Amino acid sequence: MPYNPALVAPMREEMVHMGAQELTTGAEVDAALGDQKGSMLVFINSVCGCAAGNARPALRLALQHGVKPQQVVTVFAGQDLEATSRARQYFAEYQPSSPSIALLRDGEVVHFVHRHMIEGRSPQLIAGELTKAFDKYYGVAV
Amino acid sequence: MSHRLSGRPLHTDRHELHGVTVVLDTRSDATYIGRFDSQDEHGVHLFEVGVFDPATGTREAYLRRSAQFGIRVDRPELTVATSDVARVIPLGQLDL
Numbered sequence: 001m002p003y004n005p006a007l008v009a010p011m012r013e014e015m016v017h018m019g020a021q022e023l024t025t026g027a028e029v030d031a032a033l034g035d036q037k038g039s040m041l042v043f044i045n046s047v048c049g050c051a052a053g054n055a056r057p058a059l060r061l062a063l064q065h066g067v068k069p070q071q072v073v074t075v076f077a078g079q080d081l082e083a084t085s086r087a088r089q090y091f092a093e094y095q096p097s098s099p100s101i102a103l104l105r106d107g108e109v110v111h112f113v114h115r116h117m118i119e120g121r122s123p124q125l126i127a128g129e130l131t132k133a134f135d136k137y138y139g140v141a142v
Numbered sequence: 143m144s145h146r147l148s149g150r151p152l153h154t155d156r157h158e159l160h161g162v163t164v165v166l167d168t169r170s171d172a173t174y175i176g177r178f179d180s181q182d183e184h185g186v187h188l189f190e191v192g193v194f195d196p197a198t199g200t201r202e203a204y205l206r207r208s209a210q211f212g213i214r215v216d217r218p219e220l221t222v223a224t225s226d227v228a229r230v231i232p233l234g235q236l237d238l
Contacts, residue, residue: 050161095212097163114165114212115234 002079003047011056012076015045018060020072020094026086033090036107039138041069042087045076046098055099058118058126065131067139069103073084101130102136110137146160157181164188165205165236167228173201173211174220175233185223186230189213206238 016022020043023029033042043059046052063072075083077098084098090109091102097115104110111133118126159178166174166186176188191211194204208214213233 048161072160093211095208095214097212112212114209116209117214119162119234120232121234 002081002139005079008047008076011052014056014060015043015074018056018063018072020059020074021073023073023075023083024080026082028085029083029090031116032071033087033104033107035061036104038071038106039069040071040104042090042102042104043072043074044084044087044096044098044100044102045074045079046115047078048099049061051115052099054121054123054126055118056123057123058130059101061123062134065127065134067133067134069138088102098140099140101131104140105137122137144158146147159230159232163233164230165232165233168222168226170226173204173207174210174222176220178230181220181224185221186227188220188222189218191217191220201238205220205233205236209233209236209238 002043013021021032023032033040043055045056062068075087077084088096091112094102094109094112094114099118100115101113102109112132117129145188157178157180160180160215161177163175164178166175166176166188173194174188176191179187179189181187190213192208193216194201198204
């Protein structure tokens with residue numbers, strides 16, 4: 001059962017504040033991820049303070065990096081059920097967990113950060129791993 | 143704008159592994175991967191548990207696959223008697 005919207009509102013605001021587009025319906029997910037071109041980061045948000053409490057600040061830090069995805073979108077697991085379920089269909093080879101992060105390029109998942117790769121790690125450490133992935137998959141080849 | 147929730151677990155009175163995805167090996171040679179919830183007189187409680195099936199390959203391959211593609215949930219929850227627990231290690235700390 002979804003948490004009280006008032007409880008999760010700051011967690012939503014935090015994502016929007018860092019430039020993420022919130023997707024709250026299946027139709028919005030399809031509009032963003034269907035026929036996706038370029039680079040995109042999909043953040044599966046979560047109310048879990050144990051992991052999401054570090055994942056959001058980590059993403060905020062990572063997005064300050066020179067190389068970053070062209071688009072950042074987010075769905076909220078446990079809150080926007082239809083949107084989350086629909087988003088997960090776009091990376092169905094990965095088992096669902098939240099929070100988690102998918103890096104896409106032209107509709108293909110090029111990197112996936114599972115919840116277990118976030119737990120117990122500092123935002124700085126998670127951000128460091130994310131920026132390495134940004135460089136690897138979104139950097140300009142020289 | 144409020145960022146007051148970030149970096150702060152909602153539960154501060156729980157086991158240090160609460161919420162962490164762990165690999166639990168038993169003395170009876172079973173291996174589970176699940177989200178550690180708590181430990182009490184009944185044992186260790188896990189949620190969203192994957193169960194290693196030796197018929198599908200080696201334990202190492204199962205752990206590697208789970209680390210790369212996530213944990214396929216076989217049981218929504220599981221309690222393992224403390225006396226049967228051989229070791230518990232966070233999945234994220236395994237060098238696979």
